[in-house]
Amino acid sequence: MRRTMLTRFAPSPTGELHLGHAYSAVLAHAAARAAGGTFRIRIDDIDGSRSRETYVDASLADLAWLGIDWDGDPVRQSDRLGDYGAALENLRARGLVYPCFCTRADIAASLSAPHGPSGAIYPGTCRTLPPATREKRLVAEPHCWRLDMARAAAEAGKLVWEEAGQGICTADPQAHGDIVLARKDAPASYHLASTLDDAAMGVSQVIRGADLVASTDVHRLLQALLGLATPIYHHHALVCGADGKRLAKRDAAASLAALRAAGVNGAALAADLAAARLPAGYSLQMP
Ligand code: GLU
Numbered sequence: 001m002r003r004t005m006l007t008r009f010a011p012s013p014t015g016e017l018h019l020g021h022a023y024s025a026v027l028a029h030a031a032a033r034a035a036g037g038t039f040r041i042r043i044d045d046i047d048g049s050r051s052r053e054t055y056v057d058a059s060l061a062d063l064a065w066l067g068i069d070w071d072g073d074p075v076r077q078s079d080r081l082g083d084y085g086a087a088l089e090n091l092r093a094r095g096l097v098y099p100c101f102c103t104r105a106d107i108a109a110s111l112s113a114p115h116g117p118s119g120a121i122y123p124g125t126c127r128t129l130p131p132a133t134r135e136k137r138l139v140a141e142p143h144c145w146r147l148d149m150a151r152a153a154a155e156a157g158k159l160v161w162e163e164a165g166q167g168i169c170t171a172d173p174q175a176h177g178d179i180v181l182a183r184k185d186a187p188a189s190y191h192l193a194s195t196l197d198d199a200a201m202g203v204s205q206v207i208r209g210a211d212l213v214a215s216t217d218v219h220r221l222l223q224a225l226l227g228l229a230t231p232i233y234h235h236h237a238l239v240c241g242a243d244g245k246r247l248a249k250r251d252a253a254a255s256l257a258a259l260r261a262a263g264v265n266g267a268a269l270a271a272d273l274a275a276a277r278l279p280a281g282y283s284l285q286m287p
Helices: 019-034 053-065 081-093 104-109 131-140 149-156 190-201 215-226 256-261 266-274
Strands: 006-009 038-043 097-100 144-147 160-163 167-170 180-182 205-209 232-236 238-240 283-285
Touching: 006 019, 006 190, 006 205, 019 038, 019 053, 019 205, 019 232, 019 238, 019 256, 019 266, 038 053, 038 190, 053 256, 081 097, 081 144, 081 180, 081 190, 081 215, 097 131, 149 215, 160 215, 180 190, 190 215, 256 266
Parallel strands: 006 038, 160 232, 205 232
Antiparallel strands: 097 144, 144 180, 160 167, 238 283
16 A cells, blocks of 8 residues: 655755756655645755755745745754664664774775765775774774675665656665765764655655665665665656756856746746746756
8 A cells, every 4th residue: 555645855955956956846746745645845954064054044935935835844854863873873783884984085095996876985994993993993083884785785685666657676785885874074974864864754755866866775775774664766857057967056047046036936937847847048857
């Protein structure tokens, strides 16, 4: 039996929202409303050094301008640190994570650091530290926590997810290597926080940009390890500018604030986006 439709839009308050965010929010909102379901907002403010309160307010104002209404109060990752810590502790007690003391420079200098879908594949330097060395360094040095991918993947076995409109996809978490679950400067990585939040919020369908499809390999693995439900995923095409490149937060002309200031009607824009009609000069493309 299908769960009631619950979708979410999860902006990171590190800059202004642009047309790409609007497209994602409109799709998730429309899917929830068409099914008589729930649409929620989550503020991905786990990265305290880059998140700004002004961008939280601006993002909510942009959504309201588009005519998007949401259910309940926005969920904030910064309120959920206890859950992230408990999940990490669970994995630690099972020997599935280990502390890593390497700097970015250490990893870049390693000859065996090929790139995977999440960036450089960690060469595993700290995975095999003798326990006494590890204990000593744990109290003295900054460290992140990494997933022991080989062990985790072996424990989880074969993993699949349903991609809306496409069918069953096989997750390949091993391609990412020993990913970071808790950072030196933030108590949870995007992967850990997002997976736990989607489950805690009861998200039945994750609707997000196709740039995040590879992350689903890791999210699916974390769901299996932590006994969490797996939503259906819909990774949609990305809004690209005249240069064919996907929009970034630095593309000021495409910011919703700029469009609003130029007199664009937000509700009309949202209706166009829902029908995959983009303003002149923009297009939708799969990466
Ligand atoms: N906060 C993420 C972003 O802005 C989105 C995360 C997600 O949808 O899973 O890219």
